[in-house]
Amino acid sequence: MESSWKDEKYDSFNEYSNNIDIYKDIQSKVTDLYESFPKEIIPENTYNRHYIVTNCLRLKKYLMKFDHEEHCQSQNCCAYINYMLNKTLLSHSKPHEPIFNFYISYINHHSNDMIIKLCGSKINYMAKDKYEKTEKLYDAYELYKLFASKEYGILCSHANLCAKAYNRIITEYSELDDTKFCKALKDFKHVFESNELISTGECRTEIENLLSHPDTCDKLLQKSEQGITSMQQQTQQLDAQVESRGQSDPQRDQTLDVSEENSTSPESIGATLPITLFSSGIGTLLILLSFYKFTPFGHWLRLQKQGLTGISEKLDGVDYEMQQHTSGYEEKDSEYNRYNISYSSL
Numbered sequence: 435m436e437s438s439w440k441d442e443k444y445d446s447f448n449e450y451s452n453n454i455d456i457y458k459d460i461q462s463k464v465t466d467l468y469e470s471f472p473k474e475i476i477p478e479n480t481y482n483r484h485y486i487v488t489n490c491l492r493l494k495k496y497l498m499k500f501d502h503e504e505h506c507q508s509q510n511c512c513a514y515i516n517y518m519l520n521k522t523l524l525s526h527s528k529p530h531e532p533i534f535n536f537y538i539s540y541i542n543h544h545s546n547d548m549i550i551k552l553c554g555s556k557i558n559y560m561a562k563d564k565y566e567k568t569e570k571l572y573d574a575y576e577l578y579k580l581f582a583s584k585e586y587g588i589l590c591s592h593a594n595l596c597a598k599a600y601n602r603i604i605t606e607y608s609e610l611d612d613t614k615f616c617k618a619l620k621d622f623k624h625v626f627e628s629n630e631l632i633s634t635g636e637c638r639t640e641i642e643n644l645l646s647h648p649d650t651c652d653k654l655l656q657k658s659e660q661g662i663t664s665m666q667q668q669t670q671q672l673d674a675q676v677e678s679r680g681q682s683d684p685q686r687d688q689t690l691d692v693s694e695e696n697s698t699s700p701e702s703i704g705a706t707l708p709i710t711l712f713s714s715g716i717g718t719l720l721i722l723l724s725f726y727k728f729t730p731f732g733h734w735l736r737l738q739k740q741g742l743t744g745i746s747e748k749l750d751g752v753d754y755e756m757q758q759h760t761s762g763y764e765e766k767d768s769e770y771n772r773y774n775i776s777y778s779s780l
Contacts, residue, residue: 442513442556444568444618447625450575453514456499457492464491475539482526486533489522490540493557497549512553517568520560534559567607567615571622574599578626590637596626597642604645613658616651623647 445453471491476483496515500506519537523530541549541557560568577596581589603619610616623644631637647655 442516443510443614444571445510445514445575446618447575447578447622449510450514450572451579452509453511454576454579457496457515457518460495460499461492464488464495467491467494470545472540472543472545475543476536480536485522485525486536489519490537493519493537493541494546494549497552500552503552506552512556515553516557516560517565517572519557520565521569531559567603567612570599570603570606571615571618574603574622578622582629588631588636590631590640593626593629593632593637594641597644600626601642601645604648608648608650610648610651610654613654616647616654617658619651620647620655 468487468491471487475490476486480486493515497506497511500509500511506512519534523533526533538557540546542554574596577592577599580586581592581596600619600622607615626644627633632641
């Protein structure tokens with residue numbers, strides 16, 4: 435099973451130096467984690483089980499040294515520990531993949547929430563070619579680290595061994611098709627040649643000159659740089675478009691202000707709604723009243739009106755006659771006249 439290493443990169447020298455220091459520091463400090471190891475992950479009868487469990491715990495202890503995902507990513511921590519786990523397989527007989535599956539199961543176990551977030555998807559069995567290139571690069575790093583640390587004094591022999599290891603890589607991989615490996619070699623060449631002891635100091639005459647990159651490497655890096663430049667230009671164009679839209683925002687804000695002024699607020703709606711409903715109710719009532727005569731109720735009202743009209747006409751006739759007979763007595767009999775007025779008003 436080949437790993438999905440397309441998104442992974444090789445450690446730079448500085449990343450390697452930091453990561454190996456962390457790993458060496460925790461390598462023998464995992465005894466406190468043994469009781470927490472999920473026993474169901476590795477069967478009891480597995481060959482070399484204790485060694486595999488120890489490497490699982492080293493994986494956890496190493497990742498616990500990184501506070502958060504950004505810290506881990508900035509040091510390329512997942513790629514380094516993945517390489518180290520693959521390196522442990524050299525002490526086992528083949529096949530190696532079933533053993534490595536124990537590491538995958540462990541890091542993705544529910545008891546390891548923190549380290550799952552850091553590297554859960556990045557622990558994979560490495561293809562042979564990928565592993566060998568990484569090992570050779572890191573061997574050169576280690577030789578230079580011993581020389582630069584000056585732990586045993588200035589040992590130009592270590593620097594020379596590093597130069598030879600580098601040149602062997604360039605000779606062996608003369609037709610490189612790995613852009614990230616090319617970049618790692620180029621960056622390390624710059625670090626090595628920038629060291630004063632090597633470039634101008636006492637080791638200058640004792641060290642083998644580093645070979646130049648193969649043409650294929652230069653072409654890969656140029657193509658990669660062109661792609662990065664193109665992406666940067668697109669980003670700048672997008673930023674310019676966003677900025678120009680931001681400058682036009684005052685007009686948009688003015689339009690929004692006008693729209694808000696013309697729009698009806700909830701308060702005004704609340705104030706006018708009762709009036710509107712009252713007016714609508716009055717209008718509806720008037721319309722219904724105008725059509726009442728076409729209903730049975732309207733017919734009944736007409737009959738009642740006609741009856742009242744007949745009574746009123748009869749009363750008016752009687753009143754007229756009484757007025758004729760009593761006109762001569764109005765001045766003499768005012769009490770009767772009041773009665774007559776009261777009666778005619780009915």
